[in-house]
Amino acid sequence: MSDRPAKQVRKVVEEVYRTESRRILATLIRLLGDFDAAEEALHEAFAVAVEQWTRDGIPANPRAWLVSTGRFKAIDGMRRRTRFDASLAELASQLEAGIHDAQENPDESIDDDRLRLIFTCCHPALSSEAQVAMTLREVCGLTTEEIAKAFLTSPPTVAQRIVRAKAKIRKARIPYEVPSETTLPDRLDAVLRVIYLVFNEGYSASSGESLTRHDLSAEAIRLGRLLVELLPDPEAMGLLALMLLHDSRRAARITRTGDLILLEDQDRSLWNRDQIAEGIALVGKAFASRQIGPYTIQAAISGLHSQATHPTATDWPQIVSLYDLLMQASPSPVVELNRAVAVAMRDSPLAGLALIDAIFARGDLTNYYLAHSAKAELCRRLGRIAEAKAAYKQALGLTQQKPEQRFLEQRLAGLQDRN
Amino acid sequence: MAPPEFMMTVVEFDLPERLTDNNTNSPPNQRSEVMKYILFCCHEEKKFDSMTKSEGDALMNETLAYCEKLKRSGHLIVAEPLEPIQMAVTVRARNGNVSITDGPFAETKEQIGGFFLIEARDINQAVQIASKFPSVRLGSMEVRPVRDLPRQGIEAESCQDE
Numbered sequence: 001m002s003d004r005p006a007k008q009v010r011k012v013v014e015e016v017y018r019t020e021s022r023r024i025l026a027t028l029i030r031l032l033g034d035f036d037a038a039e040e041a042l043h044e045a046f047a048v049a050v051e052q053w054t055r056d057g058i059p060a061n062p063r064a065w066l067v068s069t070g071r072f073k074a075i076d077g078m079r080r081r082t083r084f085d086a087s088l089a090e091l092a093s094q095l096e097a098g099i100h101d102a103q104e105n106p107d108e109s110i111d112d113d114r115l116r117l118i119f120t121c122c123h124p125a126l127s128s129e130a131q132v133a134m135t136l137r138e139v140c141g142l143t144t145e146e147i148a149k150a151f152l153t154s155p156p157t158v159a160q161r162i163v164r165a166k167a168k169i170r171k172a173r174i175p176y177e178v179p180s181e182t183t184l185p186d187r188l189d190a191v192l193r194v195i196y197l198v199f200n201e202g203y204s205a206s207s208g209e210s211l212t213r214h215d216l217s218a219e220a221i222r223l224g225r226l227l228v229e230l231l232p233d234p235e236a237m238g239l240l241a242l243m244l245l246h247d248s249r250r251a252a253r254i255t256r257t258g259d260l261i262l263l264e265d266q267d268r269s270l271w272n273r274d275q276i277a278e279g280i281a282l283v284g285k286a287f288a289s290r291q292i293g294p295y296t297i298q299a300a301i302s303g304l305h306s307q308a309t310h311p312t313a314t315d316w317p318q319i320v321s322l323y324d325l326l327m328q329a330s331p332s333p334v335v336e337l338n339r340a341v342a343v344a345m346r347d348s349p350l351a352g353l354a355l356i357d358a359i360f361a362r363g364d365l366t367n368y369y370l371a372h373s374a375k376a377e378l379c380r381r382l383g384r385i386a387e388a389k390a391a392y393k394q395a396l397g398l399t400q401q402k403p404e405q406r407f408l409e410q411r412l413a414g415l416q417d418r419n
Numbered sequence: 420m421a422p423p424e425f426m427m428t429v430v431e432f433d434l435p436e437r438l439t440d441n442n443t444n445s446p447p448n449q450r451s452e453v454m455k456y457i458l459f460c461c462h463e464e465k466k467f468d469s470m471t472k473s474e475g476d477a478l479m480n481e482t483l484a485y486c487e488k489l490k491r492s493g494h495l496i497v498a499e500p501l502e503p504i505q506m507a508v509t510v511r512a513r514n515g516n517v518s519i520t521d522g523p524f525a526e527t528k529e530q531i532g533g534f535f536l537i538e539a540r541d542i543n544q545a546v547q548i549a550s551k552f553p554s555v556r557l558g559s560m561e562v563r564p565v566r567d568l569p570r571q572g573i574e575a576e577s578c579q580d581e
Binding site for chain 1 (some may be wrong): 454541542543546564566
C-alpha cells in the first residue's frame, strides 16, 4: 500500500474520533458495564481502524464498526486475562452471549446511551466537583489537564476525582440508565446545575486575573445543545437560552485591559445578534410549553435586556414582573436583590434602597459583595455619598476577583473626586 | 448597576411523561442480580427522647409495617434497633493492651439508632428504599454498599484470625 491512502485514512479516523468518539464511548460503557474497560476498548478500536481501514477500505458505518470492534477487543482482553482471574471467564461469556441481543439497531439506542452517560456522570451520589469533572472528561472528552487548567487546580487532583468517581459508580453500583419518570425532574435538575456550573466557571471565574474562560462557557453551551437535542425539556431550553444570552454580551462586558463594563455602559453593537436571536427563540419555545422554571425566567429577563437597543429603552416593568415570577418559582435573597435593583430602575433609587435595606435587616446577603455594591450605587444616585463610600468599601472587602476589585476601586475613586 | 446575577437555585416543576424506565438494560458485568446495602439510621437521640409515648409508638409501628412490607418483597435481610449510646462501650487494642471506654466511638451530633441490611438492584433502588423509612423525616439514613469480597478472600481472612 502507498503512503497517500494511509495518510487519508488517518485523516478520516481522526475526524471520526473527533465527532463520534464520545458516542461510541457511551455505548461501550453500556455494553461493557465499566468506564475504564470502555475507554480502553475505544482506543484499541481506533488503533485497529487505522490499520484495517487502510487495508480494507473505510466501512459503511464507521461508528457501528468501531463499537463492535471495541467490544470484541474487550472480550479478547478478558479472555487473555482469564488465566489470572477465573471470574473473568464467566464475564466474557456473558458479554459474548449479549452480543446477539444488542446487535440490532446500533443507531437507535445511541442517543439513549449519551443520555445515560450524562445522567450517570451527574448522579447525586457523586460530589458536585466530581460531577463536573466526570461530565467534562467523559461527555465532552476534555483531557484531565484541560479540566485542571480550566478550574485552576492540578491535574493529579482532577485525575484523583475522576478515579474516585468511577470507583463509586462501580462499587456503590450507580446504574447506567436514564432515570425513571418519577425521579427525572430531580435528576434533570442535577444535570442542568452541572452545565450551569461549567458555564459560570467559564463566564465569571471565581478567582484570579482573567474574568472569562471562554472554552468552558463554549463547552457548557455545547452540552446544553446536546441535552436539548436528546431531551427537549423546557428548562433545558431555558438554560441553553440563558447561557446564549449571557454569552452574547461577552465581547462587550470587559475592556481590553480586562476591566468589567456594566450592562448599561456596554457598547450594544458588540452584542452577538445570532446568539440573542437563538436565545430569545428558545425562551419563546420554553414559555409555550407552559412549564416555566427558573432558568427560563432568568433567560426571559436576560432576553429583555438584550432586546433594548439602549439602556433607557429597557422594559423595567416587565423585568420586575418576571422577578416576581422568579420569586415564586425559586425564592432566594439573591433573586430579591435583583428584583430590588429592577424596582429601583422602574420606580426610584429610594424604592430599591428600601428593599435592599430590608434584606440586610433580616441578616441576609451581608457577605455578598454585589448586595453592597448595589446599595452603594443607589446611594450614589441619591447623593448620599458617605453611605455610598462605606458600601463600596464593604463590597471591596468581599470579592477576590481582580477585575471586580478594580471596578469597585474606580467607583470609589469617582466618589472621592466629587467630594 | 449590578448586572443580573447568576443564581444557583432550582425548584421542582412538572415534567411531561416522556421517558420510560430502562432498568431492563442493566450492564452485563453485574455478576449478581442484587447487591447488599446497609442502612444506618442516624438521628439525635435527644430528639427521640423528647417524643411522647404515643408519638414514639406511632413511629415504631409505622417502621415495623414498612419493614414487614420490605420483608415480603424480599428486600429486607436484617433490621435491628439499637440501645442508646449510654449503653455503648468502645474497645481498642494497642500494643497488646486492650482498653475499654464508655460511650460510642465518636462524639457526633447524630447517633446511629439502628441498622437495616437490605438487598437492592443498585444505589437508586437502595436510596428509594431508604427514603421511605419514617425515621428519615426526623434524622438521616446513611446508605453504604456492602463490599463484595470473593469467598476465598473471607476464608483466608478468618484463617489469619485463628
